[in-house]
Amino acid sequence: MIARMSDLRHHGDVDAAPGLQDFAVNVRGSAPPxxxxxxxxxxxxxxxxxxxxxxxxxxxxxxxxxxxxxxxxxxxxxxxxxxxxxxxxxxxxxxxxxxxxxxxxxxxxxxxxxxxxxxxxxxxxxxxxxxxxxxxxxxxxxxxxxxxxxxxxxxxxxxxxxxxxxxxxxxxxxxxxxxxxxxxxxxxxxxxxxxxxxxxxxxxxxxxxxxxxxxxxxxxxxxxxxxxxxxxxxxxxPHAVEEAAAAARELEDHRAWLAKQLGDLPGVHVHEPAAAPFLLIEVPNGEHVRLALRQRGIAVRRGDTFPGLSTDHLRVAVREPARCADLLAALAELTTEVRTP
Missing domain, CATH: 3.40.640.10 (Type I PLP-dependent aspartate aminotransferase-like (Major domain))
Structure with missing residues (x-):
């Protein structure tokens, strides 16, 4: 149970930083159309x-x-x-x-x-x-x-x-x-x-x-x-609503693909069914994994500031498959490490 108000005020923009590949903030694109x-x-x-x-x-x-x-x-x-x-x-x-x-x-x-x-x-x-x-x-x-x-x-x-x-x-x-x-x-x-x-x-x-x-x-x-x-x-x-609807359909495909890739990694549990532009995952030794990802230039959102979740929970923003290669490779390496005796 979280006691400090400062923990409740932690959001994904804190986890993201210039120079990092951003999987912490759930924003489509880097600028408005x-x-x-x-x-x-x-x-x-x-x-x-x-x-x-x-x-x-x-x-x-x-x-x-x-x-x-x-x-x-x-x-x-x-x-x-x-x-x-x-x-x-x-x-x-x-x-x-x-x-x-x-x-x-x-x-x-x-x-x-x-x-x-x-x-x-x-x-x-x-x-x-x-x-x-x-x-x-x-x-x-x-x-x-x-x-x-x-x-x-x-x-x-x-x-x-x-x-x-x-x-x-x-x-x-x-x-x-x-x-x-x-x-x-x-x-x-x-x-x-x-x-x-x-x-x-x-x-x-x-x-x-x-x-x-x-x-x-x-x-x-x-x-x-x-x-x-x-x-x-x-x-x-109306034109904007139509554009958002098309983006939502594309996102649905990207999310399904990323959920499958993450779920195939050793020890990674993906919370499904999922419907938003992000996925909640649970990994062994999640705090170590999150910090190690950061050292590799990849930002994900810590989950333990949400009531009911632990340091093993991480939130990952959905991106198009071409942008996910480094994240998946790093996670595959890190989750294998934490499961190896």
Whole structure:
């Protein structure tokens, strides 16, 4: 069990470093596509004025059309992480966070003094939890949960927060609740991964208008900038959704290939089925393996900062097969070493 808040705040960008082959951060490509960079460049001319209500309305309308919702059901965010930081504004009496999962929701809630109950693996959610947080697909396990299973957690008087930061990497976005009408449902989406925008911080929340108003209670005026609003608008347009869908299908093939290669290595266990742009693996003497990979110029994400996992767990970002040769060769050597008497 992790005791230190600093461990919970460890993320893959810490494991990655310039000069390393990056299998620690789950971002598609090293920069946004050309068409998106051009859209953002065109918006630079508007930086001399404050973000307008029209910019916000355009972004919310685009997202609403993408998910079959009303614009009032959309709140544009500085990345999905801002949505987690805003959760204490909902004033929950008891929050249940399903683990292992992305740790920022727990950090935000504990920092605000909200009691947090960790629901490990498939343990039951406490009946009196009035805020429930889970990821789908879940980071770091890459598990995709059935929408019906998640929906069953909704009930009157409870806010159900579903982190769908990686859902646009799932072909058909199957099991998504982004368009669902459930009481207390709050869905968080990110543009960071699919569109290579970690430096911009762009995302949005979907939920009933009154719930979004409560969530945004303590936000400052002009909470998101012009470039974020432009990015959200652009990435919700039909051509972008089609591009993301094609990328998701390609990713599915790459993930299946990498899972097979990793699973064939001595002593390596791959957590499957997997649906996200990463795989969770378990290897003997995982801390040694991770550090040895780093010495060979390869970064993977440590797993022990996720509640419920150990130093033997590593998260590996899915890359195209041509980029995986060094990783697989190094892992084959290292896992053979640790198993040899």
């Amino acid at each position: 050309t068409w998106l960079r051009e859209r953002l460049a065109e918006a630079l001319g508007r930086l001399g004025t404050y973000p307008s209500a029209l910019d916000d309305s355009r972004a919310r309308e685009a997202v609403a059309a993408r998910h079959g919702r009303d614009p009032d059901d959309v709140l544009v965010l500085n990345g999905a992480a801002e949505g987690f930081a805003l959760l204490p504004a909902l004033a929950p009496r008891l929050a249940a966070v399903l683990h292992p999962s992305f740790t920022e929701p727990e950090v935000a809630l504990r920092t605000a003094g909200v009691p947090v109950h960790r629901v490990m693996h498939r343990d039951p959610v406490p009946d009196d939890a009035d805020l429930v947080v889970l990821g789908n697909p879940t980071n770091p396990t890459s598990e995709l949960h059935p929408a019906a299973t998640i929906s069953a957690l909704a009930r009157p008087g409870r806010v159900l927060v579903v982190d769908e930061a990686f859902m646009d990497a799932v072909p058909g976005e199957r099991e998504s609740l982004a368009g669902a009408d459930l009481p207390g449902l709050l869905v968080l989406r990110s543009l960071t991964k699919t569109w290579a925008l970690p430096g911009l911080r762009a995302g949005y929340a979907l939920g009933a208008p009154d719930l979004l108003r409560r969530l945004a209670t303590h936000r400052p005026h002009w909470p998101v900038g012009t470039l974020v609003l432009e990015a959200v608008t652009a990435c919700a347009e």
